[in-house]
Structure formats: C-alpha cells, structure tokens
Amino acid sequence: MLRRLSLALAVASASSGAAWAAEAPLSTKTDLVSVYQEAVNNNADLAAARADYQARKEIVPQARAGLLPNISGGANMSDSETKVRTNMGDPTLSRSGILYQATLSQPVFRADRWFQLKAAEATNEQAILELSATEQNLILQSAEAYFAVLRAQDNLASTKAEEAAFKRQLDQANERFDVGLSDKTDVLEAQASFDTARANRILAQRSVDDAFQALITLTNRDYNSVEGIKHTLPVLAPTPNDAKAWVDTAAQQNLNLQASNFAVDAAEETLRQRKAGHAPTVDAVAQYQRGDNDNLGYVNTGTPGTPRYNGDVEQRSIGLQLNIPIFSGGLTSSQVRESYQRLNQIEQQREGLRRQVVENTRNLHRAVNTDVETVQARKQSIISNQSALEATEIGYQVGTRNIVDVLDAQRQLYSSVRNYNNARYDYILDNLRLKQAAGTLSPADLETLARFLKPDYNPDKDFLPPDLAKSAEQNLSAKPDY
Incomplete structure (x- = not known):
C-alpha cells in the first residue's frame, strides 16, 4: 500500500x-x-x-641594544722582533707580553638607531x-x-x-x-x-x-x-x-x-632610519688597557722601539668619537x-x-x-x-x-x-x-x-x-x- x-x-x-x-x-x-x-x-x-x-x-630588545652601552673586553698575547737600523749598527729588539683591555662605548647621537x-x-x-x-x-x-x-x-x-x-x-x-x-x-x-x-x-x-x-x-x-x-x-x-x-x-x-x-x-620609521644614514654619529668611548710596556709600545725618545720602562703599564682614555658619512658608494x-x-x-x-x-x-x-x-x-x-x-x-x-x-x-x-x-x-x-x-x-x-x-x-x-x-x-x- x-x-x-x-x-x-x-x-x-x-x-x-x-x-x-x-x-x-x-x-x-x-x-x-x-x-x-x-x-x-x-x-x-x-x-x-x-x-x-x-x-x-x-x-625590540635587539633594536634597543643599539642605543645602550656596549662593553667589550679582551686580551692580546704577542711575541715580535724588530730590527732597527742606526748609525751604531742594526740591533734587534724583542717584544713580548700580554695586553688586557676593556672598552665602553655609549651612543650619544644615533638617529638611525632611534628610528x-x-x-x-x-x-x-x-x-x-x-x-x-x-x-x-x-x-x-x-x-x-x-x-x-x-x-x-x-x-x-x-x-x-x-x-x-x-x-x-x-x-x-x-x-x-x-x-x-x-x-x-x-x-x-x-x-x-x-x-x-x-x-x-x-x-x-x-x-x-x-x-x-x-x-x-x-x-x-x-x-x-x-x-x-x-x-x-x-x-x-x-x-x-x-x-x-x-x-x-x-x-x-x-x-x-x-x-x-x-x-x-x-615602514615609515624604517624610511626615517634609512634617511638618517646621511647624518653624523657621536659616541662616547672609554678605554682601559693594562700590560707590560712592550705591548703598550712606550719607547725611548732617543732610539725608536727601545722600551722606556720595565714592568706593567696601565692606560685610561675617555672621549667623544664623531663620524661623518661622506660617501658610501651610493648605498644609503x-x-x-x-x-x-x-x-x-x-x-x-x-x-x-x-x-x-x-x-x-x-x-x-x-x-x-x-x-x-x-x-x-x-x-x-x-x-x-x-x-x-x-x-x-x-x-x-x-x-x-x-x-x-x-x-x-x-x-x-x-x-x-x-x-x-x-x-x-x-x-x-x-x-x-x-x-x-x-x-x-x-x-x-x-x-x-x-x-x-x-x-x-x-x-x-x-x-x-x-x-x-x-x-x-x-x-x-x-x-x-x-
């Protein structure tokens, strides 16, 4: 049915x-x-x-790092010989020793890194x-x-x-x-x-x-x-x-x-960063060095290369470093x-x-x-x-x-x-x-x-x-x- x-x-x-x-x-x-x-x-x-x-x-922290202080340290061990020609003959000077150094660099004006x-x-x-x-x-x-x-x-x-x-x-x-x-x-x-x-x-x-x-x-x-x-x-x-x-x-x-x-x-900030490549940069640089005078290169005023002192020498420096870009092959x-x-x-x-x-x-x-x-x-x-x-x-x-x-x-x-x-x-x-x-x-x-x-x-x-x-x-x- x-x-x-x-x-x-x-x-x-x-x-x-x-x-x-x-x-x-x-x-x-x-x-x-x-x-x-x-x-x-x-x-x-x-x-x-x-x-x-x-x-x-x-x-972000990677970019911020470019505006923060940069501290580096290192050591240099060397052994060298230098022949000096003088009226008194050709003495050979030997230099050896270890040099320790630390450098602090603080950007003062870095427009490119800010952008x-x-x-x-x-x-x-x-x-x-x-x-x-x-x-x-x-x-x-x-x-x-x-x-x-x-x-x-x-x-x-x-x-x-x-x-x-x-x-x-x-x-x-x-x-x-x-x-x-x-x-x-x-x-x-x-x-x-x-x-x-x-x-x-x-x-x-x-x-x-x-x-x-x-x-x-x-x-x-x-x-x-x-x-x-x-x-x-x-x-x-x-x-x-x-x-x-x-x-x-x-x-x-x-x-x-x-x-x-x-x-x-x-993208706008990146453009500003690229334009800032034409701007000068200023960094504050502080450096400390310690080593024997051979490595620091202190020499006698009479005979170049002749060590002035025996023993370790310390050196400190601080200053501003200015860099003005003039021409980089058209890169910027x-x-x-x-x-x-x-x-x-x-x-x-x-x-x-x-x-x-x-x-x-x-x-x-x-x-x-x-x-x-x-x-x-x-x-x-x-x-x-x-x-x-x-x-x-x-x-x-x-x-x-x-x-x-x-x-x-x-x-x-x-x-x-x-x-x-x-x-x-x-x-x-x-x-x-x-x-x-x-x-x-x-x-x-x-x-x-x-x-x-x-x-x-x-x-x-x-x-x-x-x-x-x-x-x-x-x-x-x-x-x-x-």
Whole structure:
C-alpha cells in the first residue's frame, strides 16, 4: 500500500535511527566550547603563530641594544722582533707580553638607531595583532569544523530517509506490477531512483567521516559524536541591522586592518632610519688597557722601539668619537629609495585590505539578513513539498499521475529538507563571520551558541524541526484515505 511521504519521513527516521544507535553511541557527546578549548590547547597552526610572535617580539630588545652601552673586553698575547737600523749598527729588539683591555662605548647621537627602535616597536604591535587575529580565526575555524559535522550528519540522515522512501516505493511498484496494476517501466523507474539514493547515502556517510577527520586535525583529539543544534535557535537579523554601523566598527576593530596600520608605521620609521644614514654619529668611548710596556709600545725618545720602562703599564682614555658619512658608494641613497617603495607597497596593501574588509562586512551583513529569510522560506518549502507529494501520490492512485511524478516529488521534498538544514548552518556561520570581519568575534559567541545545543541530539530523528516531525507522526497514526 502506497504511503504519503510525510509518513515516510517519520518511518525512515525511526528505522534509520535504530541503525544510528548501533553505530554511534560510543561515548559522551562533545560540545562546541569543548572543541574550541581543545583547539586552543592543541592546534598546530596556533602554536606556530605563538612561536612566530615570540620570535618577532625579540626585534625590540635587539633594536634597543643599539642605543645602550656596549662593553667589550679582551686580551692580546704577542711575541715580535724588530730590527732597527742606526748609525751604531742594526740591533734587534724583542717584544713580548700580554695586553688586557676593556672598552665602553655609549651612543650619544644615533638617529638611525632611534628610528630603528621605533620601527621595531611598531612591528611588535603588528605581531601582537596578527597573533590575536590568528586566535580569533581559530574561533571561527572551530565553529566551521563543528557545524560541518552537524551539516554532514543531517545530510546523511535525510539521505537515509530518502533511500528508505525510495525502497518502499520500489516495493510498492513491484507489488503493483505483480497484480497487474502497473507495467515494468514503473519498477525500473523506482529501481533507478533507489539505486541513486543508495549511492548518495554512501557518499553522505563519507562526508560525515571526512568532517570528523577535519575536527580531529583541528584539535588533535578523536571524536565520534557531537551535540546537535536545536531547531529553536533564534534566527534573527544582525544587531544593529545597519551595514554602515558594521563597516564603521570593522574599520576600527578589524584585527588584520589594525595590524596593517602598524605595518605602515614600521615602514615609515624604517624610511626615517634609512634617511638618517646621511647624518653624523657621536659616541662616547672609554678605554682601559693594562700590560707590560712592550705591548703598550712606550719607547725611548732617543732610539725608536727601545722600551722606556720595565714592568706593567696601565692606560685610561675617555672621549667623544664623531663620524661623518661622506660617501658610501651610493648605498644609503639606494636604501632610502628602496624604503620609499616599500612604504608605498605597504600603504597600497593596507588600502586593498581596507576595501576587502568593507566588502566582506557588507556582503556578510546582507548574507545574514538573507539567511534569516531563507531559513523561514526553506522551512515552509518542506511543508509545501509534503503537501505536493501527498497530492501527487493520490493522483498516482487514481491514474492522473505516473510514478515519475511521485519520485520527483519525493526528491523535491528531501531536497527541501537538506536546503533547510543548510540554511540554518549558513545563518550560524555567517553571523560568526560577520563578527570576525567587524573584529568583535570572541569565545563568548561560541558559549552563546552552546546554550542551544542538544546533548541527546539524534540526527536521524532531529534533522527535521519538531513541529514537522510531530506532523509526520500524526500522519503516520492516521488512517490512510486510499
């Protein structure tokens, strides 16, 4: 006996639910916040980004070191012979000994090093913001991976229900053919639809496995079950529902855009550093030396090279050292020209990023508003396709419709179910993407979503809204009118 598809939805859900229960309930289901926390603790990309930041922030003390005192010490041991030609002959003088020395150098005026420090500080701020952007992006990645699993599971559930419905249609076609109520063509059409549905179910199962694998890759933890999202999740327009307000927020708070501002600052300071290569430098230098007079080179005024004293000698000196760059082969001028172009490059990149942020923010704002309407429309389309299928099946019974019409109506119904669930997940993710573009995305957004998770979520039963599932159950218990 031919059934209505609203009935088939409930029956298929019940039958496939048993199969799911045999496959999945291996452990407690994981929730969205737990997945995010595991990603924070174990994600390789985030760990690499943190290490990159720790390395990049060292440029600040490295640049500051150029403005701080530099102290060096050393020792020199030598043994030399000097032949001196005089009117009295050519005596050979031997000199040997150890010389100890310490030198203190303090930059007094080093404009290039000062600008280098300012550039390093700007680069450090850029690195902080880029790390924050990576951390923020992990929030979105966690949600995308999590809801990809739910999307795949719901798709698999509807595909199972569709396969079960086509199997019943095939059984009914065979029964009608056996009693002479239909021809072989109906059986072949039903068989083709069932075979296609079976192939789709196999592919849908692989998609579920792939989605779980992506979650494992993100967190380095194994999962076999996650909590589903309730159909009671509010589907509301963004607040405020004003694209300009979101764009203004993004211009001020988008992390990548803020990082690009510091990149420009760093390039400007680097340009100043290169220009300062033309400026003189002044250093204060203090030196202390101690050794025998051979090494210090004290000589007799009468005969050069003849030691004046025996024993150790100490020498102290302090003074200012001025260096005026005159010509360096064009190196400094070339570096200035290079820095001009680097600054221009980074400014253009910032402008390109700003335009992209504005575009993404506006597009995502529109997307969320579209998703709100789409979710409602897709839900209504399920009801409409149920009614259409019922009417088509009645027409098939009385001979005004053929089996192809029935099969097409079934496909349309299950397609509308998948479209509805896809619209729900698109709405959730587009909301998070809009907040990321505006720079306001935080773990609190995941905690808000987690309040609408259902710990006992069963995809094979819960892929339909509760009111539609209830309607299907009522139709199942109702006496058929044919």
